[in-house]
Amino acid sequence: MTATVHIIGAGLAGLSAALKLSGRGARVIVHEATAFAGGRCRSYHDAAVGMRIDNGNHLLLSGNHAALDYLRDIGAADRLVGPPSAEFRFVDLAGGERWTLRFNDGRLPFWVFDRRRRVPGTRALDYVPLARLLWAPPGKAVGEVIACEGVLYRRLVEPLLLAALNIDPPQGSARLAAAVIRETLAAGGRACRPLIARDGLGSTLIEPALLDLQQHGVAVRMQHQLRALHFGTERVETLDFGSDSIALGADDAVILAVPPYVAASLVRGLEVPTEFRAIVNAHFRIEPPPAQPPILGVLNGTVQWLFAFPGRLSVTVSAGDRLVDGPREQLAKTIWDEVARLTGLPAALPGGLPPWQIVRERRATFAATPAQDARRPGPATAWRNLVIAGDWTDTGLPATIEGAIRSGNRAAAIVAKQP
Ligand SMILES: Cc1cc2nc3c(=O)[nH]c(=O)nc-3n(C[C@H](O)[C@H](O)[C@H](O)COP(=O)(O)OP(=O)(O)OC[C@H]3O[C@@H](n4cnc5c(N)ncnc54)[C@H](O)[C@@H]3O)c2cc1C
Secondary structure (H helix, E strand, C coil): CCCEEEEECCCHHHHHHHHHHHHCCCEEEEECCCCCCCCCCCEEEECCCCEEEECCCCEEECCCHHHHHHHHHCCCHHHEECCCCCEEEEEECCCCCEEEEECCCCCCCHHHHCCCCCCCCCCHHHHHHHHHHHCCCCCCEHHHHCCCCCHHHHHHHHHHHHHHHCCCHHHCEHHHHHHHHHHCHHHCHHHCCEEEECCCHHHHHHHHHHHHHHHCCCEEECCCCCCEEEECCCCEEEEECCCCEEECCCCCEEEECCCHHHHHHHCCCCCCCCCEEEEEEEEEECCCCCCCCCEEEEECCCCCEEEEECCEEEEEEECCHHHCCCCHHHHHHHHHHHHHHHHCCCCCECCECCCEEEEEEEEEEECCCHHHHCCCCCCECCCCCEEECCCCCCCCCCCCHHHHHHHHHHHHHHHHHCC
């Protein structure tokens, strides 16, 4: 095993790599540019709502095995909450119809044959063409493989793929859609239970990981931004942090777990995804009504998913690029009007809206098109001591927590094998 492993970036990819390597007794140092760990998956105190919130609502599924292993390793598996079986409640804001999708546990999709479980207005036969996605030829978009229309598409396929790929589904990569379906719907209800970090992403996924790293003697150096890598012919020789630099020993290794545009600026000739999609989240400080489900899928609104947390209602809009430049107040009002309709809370409260915050992550994920998917590099580089990780590397999955953690684990395994 190499002498010291320097991990650049304390997002989930960097943290998972650090956990795996420190667990094997490696000497690890994590360098993070900002003052906090977690990257795109973090909690912070928000002054506008006067409480700790997440940068965005993150949904995991019980089939995300790498993410669940990561949580078990850091002793935080019990901090994810979800229903005992795979159920998703939906509302159509256009007609007011409400229904619950109920997958059965096993791999055989009995739910498709049961009108009380499947999507209302669909027949079992409507589901058959979805299988085409699983065998789609490489390089195809979802819209080239299945018909993106009809009740099943609007009520199941579109919300599922929009959330998982963060792109308008017809443009999305069929390969990535297939991976999502293979690991969720096709794996049966046991893999589809929705799980959320009810007490926040920070206290669930990030702080316990930092504690574990500390206990293993890993230094996590915050506000230590890598400015440049200096390359020899075969290996990276120096890490340049501007005010200081680290000369690498012959057996030292580097895992670069930064976003793609940062990686491309540090590593010459590295091909990376260059297009992104936004995710918009709206948070309202208000107690949800007691009967409000923890997660509600919403059709025909600006709101796509409504999450109920203690003392807070939160909304997610994926592929929200059309919302990133408009006035925040107008957006908050539009979203609150829909939230009021969905929850039965009054649209007009005495002081106007409840305390709110809009978080717009412009580059939330790479654009999951076939062309951008083809630009994702694998973990190995031309330099033998440099390995790349991140949700945007070629994991075969869309940009998700699961993909980020798998990429970190993969980078750690490569470094651990080095003599
Ligand atoms: C709003 C939102 C909602 C999401 N919802 C979901 C969801 O519901 N389910 C799901 O599975 N996924 C979701 N995701 C995706 C998920 O958050 C990401 O896939 C995951 O967090 C990516 O982790 P990462 O480590 O690959 O990258 P990042 O989190 O981007 O980590 C990279 C780290 O590198 C640091 N860094 C950058 N440059 C340097 C440098 N030069 N030197 C040192 N450090 C540097 C950054 O500060 C950052 O901490 C969502 C993302 C967003 C933004």
